[in-house]
Amino acid sequence: MSPLSALWAALRVYAAGAAVILEQLLRRCRGGFPEPVFAPQPDRVAIVMGGTDGIGYSTARHLARLGMHVIIAGNNDSKAEEAVRELKEETLNVKVEFLYCDLASMASIWQFVQKFKMKKIPLHVLVNNAGVMMVPQRKTRDGFEEHFGLNYLGHFLLTNLLLDTLRESGSPGHNARVVTVSSATHYVAELNMDDLQSSACYSPHGAYAQSKRALVLFTYHLQGLLAAAGSHVTANVVDPGVVDTDLYRHLFWGTRLMKKLLGWLLFKTPDEGAQTSVYAAVTPELEGVGGRYLYNETEIRSLPITYDQKLQQQLWSKSCEMTGILDVTLRYPASG
Ligand SMILES: NC(=O)c1ccc[n+]([C@@H]2O[C@H](COP(=O)([O-])OP(=O)(O)OC[C@H]3O[C@@H](n4cnc5c(N)ncnc54)[C@H](OP(=O)(O)O)[C@@H]3O)[C@@H](O)[C@H]2O)c1
Numbered sequence: 403m404s405p406l407s408a409l410w411a412a413l414r415v416y417a418a419g420a421a422v423i424l425e426q427l428l429r430r431c432r433g434g435f436p437e438p439v440f441a442p443q444p445d446r447v448a449i450v451m452g453g454t455d456g457i458g459y460s461t462a463r464h465l466a467r468l469g470m471h472v473i474i475a476g477n478n479d480s481k482a483e484e485a486v487r488e489l490k491e492e493t494l495n496v497k498v499e500f501l502y503c504d505l506a507s508m509a510s511i512w513q514f515v516q517k518f519k520m521k522k523i524p525l526h527v528l529v530n531n532a533g534v535m536m537v538p539q540r541k542t543r544d545g546f547e548e549h550f551g552l553n554y555l556g557h558f559l560l561t562n563l564l565l566d567t568l569r570e571s572g573s574p575g576h577n578a579r580v581v582t583v584s585s586a587t588h589y590v591a592e593l594n595m596d597d598l599q600s601s602a603c604y605s606p607h608g609a610y611a612q613s614k615r616a617l618v619l620f621t622y623h624l625q626g627l628l629a630a631a632g633s634h635v636t637a638n639v640v641d642p643g644v645v646d647t648d649l650y651r652h653l654f655w656g657t658r659l660m661k662k663l664l665g666w667l668l669f670k671t672p673d674e675g676a677q678t679s680v681y682a683a684v685t686p687e688l689e690g691v692g693g694r695y696l697y698n699e700t701e702i703r704s705l706p707i708t709y710d711q712k713l714q715q716q717l718w719s720k721s722c723e724m725t726g727i728l729d730v731t732l733r734y735p736a737s738g
Contacts (some may be wrong), residue, residue: 404603411608414590416657418611422586422644423668429698430667435674438699440684444469447523447571448683451475451505451560452532454485456647457583460676461529462498463489465683471497471523475514476532477504505532505556507543508725515563524571527683528564530557530582530617536606536652546724547599549606553613557582558620559725565635572634577690580624580637581682584617584695586644589705591615595716606652616717618695618704623714625693636692638682643698644668645675 429435443465453462453474466472466489474489476482482500489498503514518525533553542551561580572578591611594600598616600609621639628635646669650661661669681699682688695704707713722729 408603408605408608411590411592411605411611415587415607415611418586418590419644426643426670427668435670435677435698437673438677438681438685440468440680441686442469443684446526447471447473448527448529449473449475449501449518449525449564450529450531451503451557453529454478454481454500456649456672457642457645457675457679458529458531459485459489460672461531461679461683463493464673464676464680465527466490466493466495466498468684469495470527473499473501473518475501475503477502477506477510503560504543505560506548506552508556508559509543511556511559511563515560518564519567524578525564525567526571526576526578528561528568528578528580529679529683530561530580531679532556533583533613533649534652535610535649538606538652539600539604547601547604547609549609549613550598550600550616553610554616554620555721555725557617558721559727561620561624562725562727568635569633574634575689576634578635579683579688580621580635581679582617582621582637582639583679584621584639584641584704585611585614586641586697587611588615588618588641588708593619593713593717595720598720615705615708618708619714619717620721622693622708623711623718626711626714628692636688636690638688638692638694638696639704640678640682641695641697641702642675642678643670645670645672647672647675 448465448470450458450462452458454476462472462474486498486500504510537548540548568578593615618639621637625637646665678696678699694701
């Protein structure tokens with residue numbers, strides 16, 4: 403990517419954000435984002451990756467209120483301890499706990515999955531929510547560009563390692579669910595299959611948007627594989643909107659100032675931002691339904707190229723190579 407295309411990537415990301423903000427403002431004038439009500443979910447277990455802050459924390463709180471056993475996963479022990487204490491106190495649900503997982507390290511993801519499996523409990527909902535945005539160019543422990551490695555490959559590996567538990571936990575009429583948090587920036591992303599690590603020319607905006615597009619392709623391909631294998635597991639992708647969280651801490655100061663002054667009006671609150679993740683995790687309307695791009699608790703179309711099955715397959719195969727895992731199609735051949 404040349405410096406000019408890096409600038410172009412930044413402009414496109416800001417344009418996507420501005421369009422969402424305008425839409426949110428109009429919606430706020432027409433009544434805002436009323437909180438949907440869901441039936442209690444006792445006996446169901448959820449993992450919320452990145453549940454210590456922002457949208458993930460609000461998602462975990464909502465699921466805990468519904469009586470779910472909620473495991474928040476993240477890479478900050480002290481913050482997590484505080485989050486668990488607050489969630490237990492506020493929801494009166496004692497089944498809230500923390501398990502360490504650094505999504506920027508494959509070894510940590512493997513260890514997390516091992517620790518989770520040692521609990522011998524089912525897994526009904528996996529929320530792939532953690533993320534970083536527009537960080538300076540740096541690498542994960544395994545040498546991947548951080549947006550691609552953490553936001554995308556981390557969740558790719560995590561989901562694949564948990565698929566057997568999800569498959570065992572889902573049943574007819576009670577599918578297990580994979581909920582993956584993407585973003586409107588996927589509409590303006592470029593997925594450079596020859597340089598997924600953005601090593602030729604780094605643009606933080608381009609790299610973030612690329613990781614979010616990869617998550618959409620991942621979800622659709624995963625859903626195709628799960629359906630072909632006759633699994634009682636569904637996969638949907640969520641776009642939370644523009645939400646007032648710490649995700650914006652690496653952005654240009656003007657944007658941060660705008661967020662500080664006008665965030666209350668233009669941005670969703672973390673609770674509002676979490677509504678579509680919670681909806682995807684529990685609504686009966688989505689029982690057995692996967693492969694959907696959800697925004698404001700409604701299915702909308704993602705960018706046309708994300709439905710390209712050849713591209714989905716290509717990215718999936720590359721991701722298997724990069725994470726060193728056996729392709730799930732070999733582990734779970736199609737039924738019949
Ligand atoms: N906010 C928005 O406007 C917006 C818009 C579209 C999409 N999204 C997406 O929504 C998701 C949640 O973002 P947010 O806005 O809630 O941001 P946030 O408040 O910064 O929360 C991000 C979460 O990810 C965790 N995390 C970061 N690095 C991690 C790592 N290496 N291992 C494990 N966990 C890690 C964070 O933990 P620590 O706090 O301990 O670092 C935190 O819990 C992200 O995927 C983001 O791309 C957000």
